Amino acid sequence: MKLKSKHYYIRKSHRYLGIILGIQFLFWTLGGLYFSWNDIDEVHGDHLRKEKRHFSASMKMASPQAVLDAIKAKSQVDSVLSVQLIEIAGVPAYQIRYFSGDMDHKGHETAGHGGGSHASNVRVQLANAETGQFISPLSESEAITVASNQVTSPIKVEKVEYLTEVGSHHEYREKPLPAWAITFSQPDNCTVYVSAELGTFQAIRHNQWRVFDFFWMLHTMDYEGRDNFGNILLRAFSILGLFTVLSGFVLYFISSPSVKKVKSKVRTPKPTHAA
Structure with a gap:
């Protein structure tokens, strides 16, 4: 049976991490947009x-x-x-x-x-x-x-x-x-x-505050009390997010044609001339 290359496992890991984290990244982005486009004084009422x-x-x-x-x-x-x-x-x-x-x-x-x-x-x-x-x-x-x-x-x-x-x-x-x-x-x-x-x-x-509070819960990932920034779920997703980014860099490095050309030139010995 043919062994699968390390490229395959890195791609697979990156893909699944992307699926797992993608929805949460979308929530963080939507929340960030809502936070930045609303006056906090109006949110407070x-x-x-x-x-x-x-x-x-x-x-x-x-x-x-x-x-x-x-x-x-x-x-x-x-x-x-x-x-x-x-x-x-x-x-x-x-x-x-x-x-x-x-x-x-x-x-x-x-x-x-x-x-x-x-x-x-x-x-x-x-x-x-x-x-x-x-x-x-x-x-x-x-x-x-x-x-x-x-x-x-x-x-x-x-x-x-x-x-x-x-x-x-x-x-x-x-x-x-x-x-x-x-x-x-x-x-x-x-x-x-x-x-x-x-x-x-x-x-x-009021309604604007309630929408803000909902996105705040999604942003902190504190689904029990909404205001705990140190919860385990948020920490876990932060670490997984770091691994996802790093795996993307590694995947690019090992699969990029440009990188492969550079590595090939480095490995190819220079011709020697007879005396």
């Missing part, structure tokens, strides 16, 4: 949002210390993480985030709260910034008002959901929970996400 309003400097404000003292009267406060002035449905409010409870044995924050973005021993208290009175987590009507104040010319509320958990592919993944999801028919079929406990806008998602 900045063009759908109203300009941020500011509070009047003449506004009468209660002392944040008084609010913090009221929190201490009803709850354990180990330390303060942040004090922020926000707006809730037209009302100025303090958002006070503080640590309450035990740390782990290494002194670190304990497990995540709200989709993994907050530690479980971090508490949030909202308070009216003018009166100092506590404010409960946002109701549905308040969340709709907050969402409507974020969007330019909201037409109609199509759907309202209260989210306590989301999957790894959800468009609101890895953000504070619980949250209200308010979907408007216009503009651009957008959904505004508002954190119930934080009382603030968190994200806006």
Whole structure:
């Protein structure tokens, strides 16, 4: 039986590697084209949002210390993480985030709260910034008002959901929970996400972002969570891609007529002349 040449095996390997990687290379190319031809600010939905309003400097404000003292009267406060002035449905409010409870044995924050973005021993208290009175987590009507104040010319509320958990592919993944999801028919079929406990806008998602997110999943090859650039599948395809390119160079080198002519000239001995 005639043995097959090394050329045959190199060509076969190159062909099959090309078939395996070709579809993924097409996805990477399509994704790259979509990424480069779209304004990232529009993908984030900045063009759908109203300009941020500011509070009047003449506004009468209660002392944040008084609010913090009221929190201490009803709850354990180990330390303060942040004090922020926000707006809730037209009302100025303090958002006070503080640590309450035990740390782990290494002194670190304990497990995540709200989709993994907050530690479980971090508490949030909202308070009216003018009166100092506590404010409960946002109701549905308040969340709709907050969402409507974020969007330019909201037409109609199509759907309202209260989210306590989301999957790894959800468009609101890895953000504070619980949250209200308010979907408007216009503009651009957008959904505004508002954190119930934080009382603030968190994200806006629309059709352009959803297409971007789909191509992003194909680009990262993270079909579980979409955002992991270090996944095994991506690493494997990167290595296979390198082998495919190298095998193409080798195949050209061993099969090119030009290379064969050069090698033939090198091997052909020069004629010698008799003395």
